[in-house]
Amino acid sequence: MSRIYNFSAGPSALPEAVLLQAQQEMLDWRGTGMSVMEMSHRGKHFMTIAETLYQDLRELLAIPDHYKIALLQGGATAQFSFIPLNLLNGKNKACYVNTGAWSGKAIKDASRYCQVQVSASSEDSRFTTIPERERWDIDPDAAYFHYTSNETIHGVEFPETPEVGDMPLVADMSSNILSRQFDVSRFGLIYAGAQKNMGPAGVTVVIVRDDLIGHADSSVPPVFDYQQQINNDSMLNTPATYNWYLLGLVLQWLKQQGGIAAIEQRNIDKAEKLYRAVDQSALYRNPVDKSCRSRMNVPFVLADSALDKEFLALAEKNGLGALKGHRSVGGMRASIYNAMPESGVDALIEFMAEFERTH
Ligand code: PMP
Numbered sequence: 001m002s003r004i005y006n007f008s009a010g011p012s013a014l015p016e017a018v019l020l021q022a023q024q025e026m027l028d029w030r031g032t033g034m035s036v037m038e039m040s041h042r043g044k045h046f047m048t049i050a051e052t053l054y055q056d057l058r059e060l061l062a063i064p065d066h067y068k069i070a071l072l073q074g075g076a077t078a079q080f081s082f083i084p085l086n087l088l089n090g091k092n093k094a095c096y097v098n099t100g101a102w103s104g105k106a107i108k109d110a111s112r113y114c115q116v117q118v119s120a121s122s123e124d125s126r127f128t129t130i131p132e133r134e135r136w137d138i139d140p141d142a143a144y145f146h147y148t149s150n151e152t153i154h155g156v157e158f159p160e161t162p163e164v165g166d167m168p169l170v171a172d173m174s175s176n177i178l179s180r181q182f183d184v185s186r187f188g189l190i191y192a193g194a195q196k197n198m199g200p201a202g203v204t205v206v207i208v209r210d211d212l213i214g215h216a217d218s219s220v221p222p223v224f225d226y227q228q229q230i231n232n233d234s235m236l237n238t239p240a241t242y243n244w245y246l247l248g249l250v251l252q253w254l255k256q257q258g259g260i261a262a263i264e265q266r267n268i269d270k271a272e273k274l275y276r277a278v279d280q281s282a283l284y285r286n287p288v289d290k291s292c293r294s295r296m297n298v299p300f301v302l303a304d305s306a307l308d309k310e311f312l313a314l315a316e317k318n319g320l321g322a323l324k325g326h327r328s329v330g331g332m333r334a335s336i337y338n339a340m341p342e343s344g345v346d347a348l349i350e351f352m353a354e355f356e357r358t359h
Contacts, residue, residue, distance in 0.1 A: 005344035008322035009152055009297060009335040010175065010196040018249045036245040041238055050233065053248035060251060060260055061177075063184050063207060070206040070226055071234040071244060076102075076174045076193040078224075079204060080109035083146070083170055083189065086226050088114055089215035091143040095119045095167075097136065099158075100127040100151030101328060102172060110146070117142060127154040129289045133162060144168040144188055150176035150294050152196070153326040155286070155333065157294035161186050168212055176296050177205070178254060179338055180264045188212050196296070197337045199247035202240040254338065263338050270336050270345045271295040277349040283356040301331035307359055308332070318351050320344075 006013040029036050032045050039046045054069055063069065072078065083106075084094060092114050096107045098121035110116050119138050120131035138145060145164045150157040152175040161182065162169070168188025177192040184190065189208045195201035206226065214227040222228045222236060229236050257263050275293060278284045284300045286293065302308055308331065315323050325331040336345055 002319070004316075004319045004321040005340070005347055006321045007334045007336070007340070007344075007348070009326070009333060010193070011201050012196050012335055012337055013339045014199070014246075015250065015253045015339045018246065018253050021249055022246060037242045039241065041235055041241050046241060049245050049248055053244055053251060056248065056251040056255065057205070060254060061182070061184055061207070066210045067184060067207050068210065068213060068226075068230045069234075070208065070229045071239060071247075072204045072206055072229060073202065073237075073240060075201070075204055076172060076191060077105070077109075079172070079191045079206065080106045081113065082224050082226070083144070083191070084110045084113035085220045085224060086216045087168065087170070087189065087212055088143045088217075091141065093117060093139055093142045094144050094146060095138050095142040096146045097121070097131065097162075098123060099130055099148055099156055100154035101326075102151055102153065102174070103146075103148040106146060106148065106172060114143070119145070122156075125289075126287070127151065127156060128287045130156065130158060130292045136162075138164060138167065140167070142167060144170050146170040146172070148172040149182075150174075150296055152297050152335075153299075153329060153333075155288050155294040155297045155299040156292050157296065159292060168209070175335075175337075176294075178260060178263070179267050179296055181260050194243065194247055196335070197339075199250045200243055202243040203247055205247075250339075257338075266342065267295045267336075267338065270340065270342055271298065273349060274298050274334065274336065274345055277352060281352070281356055283359070284352060296337055297333055297335050299325055299329060299331060299333040301325075305330070310359075311355060314355060315348075315351060318347070320348055320351055323348075 026035055094110055094114050095117045098104060098118050107116050117139050119136040122129045122131050145167045149171045170189045171187055173190050173192040175196045178197045191206045194203045208226055216225040278286050278300050283303050286300045312324055323332045323334055325333040334348060
């Protein structure tokens with residue numbers, strides 16, 4: 001068996017220890033004679049898996065009691081619609097800050113349900129900055145304020161949680177949840193697809209404050225209504241059981257790593273190394289303002305884009321996979337989520353230096 005260093009933006013690398021444990025437990029989960037895939041979601045074995053997962057998530061993120069967790073399907077994309085459907089609560093406006101491709105999609109989908117006020121946008125800088133907070137135009141009558149804490153494609157990350165007063169703050173944390181410390185009590189709602197830092201695709205985590213639950217319009221289908229899902233422990237329909245199990249294994253792995261504070265320090269170290277290597281070279285360049293460079297997704301371009309193909313092919317040969325940048329921005333992108341070991345970043349830096357020397 002030979003595994004590569006996988007820099008995919010998502011679905012992305014999982015901790016090897018998690019995959020090995022899943023492999024070991026595949027046919028017979030802890031003496032039950034069944035795979036987790038074959039269990040009833042109402043049975044006592046799966047209940048144990050679900051309860052442990054909810055507890056571990058609460059513990060790792062220090063989620064206060066007055067917040068509920070829902071584990072839903074439809075990806076973060078479904079939340080682009082479920083959020084206005086659940087949170088508008090009779091209002092007709094929501095505020096969004098536009099910092100890249102993913103906030104753009106959230107804005108587009110929310111616009112089907114309400115008037116979206118784009119409070120600020122970094123489109124003028126081609127999404128390489130975060131608009132200054134002092135200039136955001138927030139309408140106090142809006143139902144909530146939405147931002148994307150890490151733009152997976154543009155490689156832009158908010159260094160701090162923005163201050164929006166009493167308005168419920170909603171965050172798409174798909175690509176940086178569990179990678180750094182967040183004070184959950186600052187938020188009205190946090191959501192994230194699992195397939196970057198939490199597990200395989202197919203489960204979306206929603207963490208929502210009590211007072212925001214229970215206001216979905218009566219036309220909202222029950223599976224999209226946070227209240228109904230939470231009342232049913234997110235089992236209003238059959239959940240993606242195997243994905244919940246894998247998510248649970250990743251959370252246990254994260255606890256063994258020392259929790260979020262420890263993994264955050266490792267993420268800082270990995271990102272600093274890689275940006276330093278990019279900045280010091282004459283061949284590579286990252287266009288993002290230093291104040292908001294993502295620790296998770298590091299896009300970079302080569303001075304001569306004619307070399308892109310060769311760079312990617314040679315990288316593959318050297319066991320460094322999925323470095324091609326998103327088609328909308330071109331160049332390269334190294335996604336270095338929690339599961340990417342420091343040795344993977346070191347190997348990439350070494351390869352980049354060697355490529356520069358020889359080209
Ligand atoms: N938001 C962000 C920040 C993302 O990176 C992604 C996926 N790349 C999404 C939303 C959409 O997630 P999904 O495909 O799970 O709907």
